[in-house]
Amino acid sequence: xxxxxxxxxxxxxxxxxxxxxxxxxxxxxxxxxxxxxxxxxxxxxxxxxxxxxxxxxxxxxxxxxxxxxxxxxxxxxxxxxxxxxxxxxxxxxxxxxxxxxxxxxxxxxxxxxxxxxxxxxxxxxxxxxxxxxxxxxxxxxxxxxxxxxxxxxxxxxxxxxxxxxxxxxxxxxxxxxxxxxxxxxxxxxxxxxxxxxxxxxxx
Ligand code: FES
Numbered sequence: 001x002x003x004x005x006x007x008x009x010x011x012x013x014x015x016x017x018x019x020x021x022x023x024x025x026x027x028x029x030x031x032x033x034x035x036x037x038x039x040x041x042x043x044x045x046x047x048x049x050x051x052x053x054x055x056x057x058x059x060x061x062x063x064x065x066x067x068x069x070x071x072x073x074x075x076x077x078x079x080x081x082x083x084x085x086x087x088x089x090x091x092x093x094x095x096x097x098x099x100x101x102x103x104x105x106x107x108x109x110x111x112x113x114x115x116x117x118x119x120x121x122x123x124x125x126x127x128x129x130x131x132x133x134x135x136x137x138x139x140x141x142x143x144x145x146x147x148x149x150x151x152x153x154x155x156x157x158x159x160x161x162x163x164x165x166x167x168x169x170x171x172x173x174x175x176x177x178x179x180x181x182x183x184x185x186x187x188x189x190x191x192x193x194x195x196x197x198x199x200x201x202x203x
Contacts, residue, residue: 090183
């Protein structure tokens with residue numbers, strides 16, 4: 001995937017972190033077909049090799065990634081007009097690239113009504129907008145904090161602190177790396193907070 005992106009070929013992706021040793025592969029948007037392989041694969045988990053021929057927009061690929069996109073949206077609190085990430089959101093960018101709509105009619109929406117954590121002086125965490133990409137978990141760990149983790153399983157999975165305690169009590173060091181990598185409006189800086197420090201390029 002990185003080889004394609006570095007060479008101007010667009011492959012949608014919302015969960016990939018270039019520096020992560022193991023791709024998290026949760027968003028399922030990056031499907032491609034590789035010549036000689038029977039089924040599409042996720043590009044973020046597939047090392048590039050000499051002579052590899054990839055197809056980015058076959059019918060199978062479109063079907064898989066469109067479904068993945070709609071599933072992400074079925075669980076995302078869609079609130080674009082009031083969202084701090086409006087016009088800078090990975091979901092909006094992906095929809096624009098792929099010609100998809102943000103309001104899916106195919107799948108029933110499964111709204112979450114989880115408490116929003118505004119306890120921190122610098123940022124807000126709204127788990128109802130989280131797409132479980134795992135970038136914040138990786139960034140927090142990479143900064144040596146490890147405050148954010150996945151909790152629960154299946155449809156109930158969320159990113160949370162240990163025992164869901166407020167971020168201020170969880171040992172957050174306020175590096176804002178999580179805010180810098182969040183592709184949607186789940187982790188956003190409070191008004192007036194300056195440019196977000198992004199820990200390393202490419203994530
Ligand atoms: S970028 Fe490959 S699964 Fe998300």
